[in-house]
Amino acid sequence: MENEKIAVGLDIGTTKIVAMIGRKNEYGKVEILGIGKSKSLGVHRGVVNNITQTIQSIQQAIKEAETDAGIDVKKVMVGIAGQHIRSLQHSDYITRQNFDEVIEEKDIVELCDQVHKLVMLPGEEIIHVLPQEYKVDGQAEITQPIGMHGARLEANFHVVVGQISSIRNIVRCVTNSGLELGGVNLEPLASANAVLSQEEKEAGVALIDIGGGTTDLAIFKDGIIRHTAVIPFGGNVITEDIKDGCSIIEKQAELLKVKFGSAWPGENKENEIVSIPGLRGREPKEISLKNLSKIIHYRAVEIIEQAFLEIKNYGHEEQRKKLIAGIVITGGGAQLKHLKQLVEYITGMDTRIGFPNEHLAGDTERETTSPIFATAVGLLMKSISNQEQENEEEQEDNSTENRQVEVSKTDETSTENKQTEQLNEDATQQNGKGSTGPRQSFFDRFVEKLKDILDKAE
Template sequence: MENHEYSVGLDIGTTKIVAIVGRRNAHGKIEVLGVGKAKSLGVHKGIVNNISQTIQSIKSAVAEAQSSSGVPIHKVTVGIAGKHIRSLQHSDYIMRENPDQYITEDDIEKLKEQVKKLVMLPGEEIIHVLPQEYKVDSEGEIQEPIGMHGKRLEANFHVVVGQMGSIRNIARCVREAGLEMESLTLEPLASSESVLTKEEKEAGVAIVDIGGGTTDIAIFKDNIIRHTCVIPYGGGIITDDIKEGCSIIEKHAEQLKVKFGSAVPELEKDSTFVTIPGLHGRPDKEISLKTLAQVVNARVEEILEMVNTELKAYGAFEQKKKLIAGIVLTGGGSNLRHLRQLANYTTGFDSRIGFANEYVANDKNQYLKGPEYATAIGLLMESLKIRDKKHGVEQPEEKVENVETASTQNQTATEQPEFRTEETPEIPREKQKANRLTIGQKIMESVKKFFEEVE
């Protein structure tokens, strides 16, 4: 297998490190060749705090991925998160030397490079420069300026910034694990690649990725990234609350959260208890599921209120910026029972759980179905895009029939309607062009027809 045929996504998370090897099949979907997973020992709230342990965890995950895929791994696309991440809006422009020549990809890159020279706060570095809308001379709201003519090329940018130290620590861990970092991608952007549809991004949607140490948010509207942020709380702090509130060890607290945790105490019975084994001959401990849900609910509500604050900061409650597609919950934390109902109530937006295998072709055993794999699969997709661009491979068009929407995996109230169309014979291209009349042409045709009838 040639090296450029496959790509690798490496998710360095707070609770786990996942390496996924895959390639694109003939239908444009992702074919996963192998998966490696290791416990993350040196990462806290998305930030590396122990270099040697993180290197060891990366090596373990990559070795498992190599073993299961049967291909050597050299380059990886890595995700970044953490409370140090912030974003800002910026407008910039360039004056083109030869306006008679049409705008090319090189002009766009030149404009991006100019934005990358922005002076940041001490110790900060630009991670992403994401164009939103372009303006050519006096013509605004242009989505794709390539091929147009103009002297002045201007754009609004969404700029993602992170701490230089954190970025270099990740780069060092990857390098010392014997790998080359192909690209560094913001984790909520990677998750959005794997769980959001084009229709949702157009209608307006917020992806809320609840990981072990952080909750990452990305907001899209009109197919444009509008807002990104990282909240420094995730599933780990819920486990800590259960440990403290129920006076049990962390291992038991995590098991309780995963198996019996609920975000809505009112849906739990007072009479239902779970027994936790005592330590070293001590008596067993009985914990009410309602009490457990109350502990979980307090922290989840706090996280959702922070999400609400970010939605307000973007302006999601204004009519023009309204998120028609609501919220998509993903990440390991979204497995919590009744979280969707609480999110609906707290934010006022409809929500669904984002499954990570919507674009995966060969997930027959549903191994990658869990939302906890959303970021890793998104990073793999990002890596495949980079490889395709480098080798001049055309991006496959997004086809509705290739997307198994999450509603087929988990029936929710936000089920997408099914549109049925009757089959019509294919029209030759020449006739298609002839049929595309402008409004003015249509009026002229009808006037002409009228006078012919009068005669």
């Protein structure tokens, strides 16, 4: 097994940290080699608030993944989310000096670099610059300008911005865990790559990733990212409400939510009751499943309405912005019973649960294809993609160097040949030989000179 082809995705979530090791197989699918999970202790709503605890959790997850895969890892692709993330739309352009030549990759890189220089609010940093569509000399709606002629290259960008301190804290946690940072990727984008098909992105789709501490939203239309948002609450607030509403401890509240919880109260009858063991020396507590569903329902409605508000802000009711593929829900919160029906009822849009199995190898374990691992799978895919890009660039650099070496060798050879020819011509002229006669070799000339010296000596 070649360790160079191994990639790692690291999902630093509010409730759990997942390390996923994998590679691309011969069929172009992602093969999962090892998974490590640990309880996330130093993260609140997607933001690191305890460096030491987060480092310990990362190390635990990585160690478990390494043991599972039998491989030591160094470089990881890390996901970033949290309430500090915001996005904005921006247009920019460059004027090309060499407009006689076609537009190349370097022109697009120059345009993106220009957007990276935008002045942000104090303490903010640009995480992603995502081109949406291009204009070449005023001609609009161009998806790929490479190969076209034009003097003015313009583009609309989706710019993702985050707090410098929050990003640096995540980077510090990764590097202090003995790992190398292979890149940072916005978690909604990672989840989208894992669970959405290209057809859905073309038709128009909204991805709602309900995590423990945050709910991430990504909207695609015409195959392009149009809107991203991070809503600062997720499945944990539902657990908190159950804990307070039923007067039980958090661990019991989480178990109740996962095993018996439903987002639709009408499903439960009045007489359906579950018994919870009491604390030490206390009587067991009986909880009505109908009341449990009501608690979950109110908070789930709040989360969905907040996400739907972002979809409305994007302008999905306009004909050209219509989301034909509807909504895809993923993340740990997507496993809540009857959530799909609730989303359809509130939004009036077609909804499905997003499983990260489309890009995974056929023999992947069922547990790994759960929506809970959507972000980790997406980060792993991004890590593999980055590796392939680096390898291609390396090969291009090597071939360029080889060509340069060959050209320089050819130049040296031709120079040597010219110098030799010049010497031969000079020698021929000195010996009184005509240009029509065959050129003498150095050895022949040496023999002739030696003969002359011997003749004179006699």
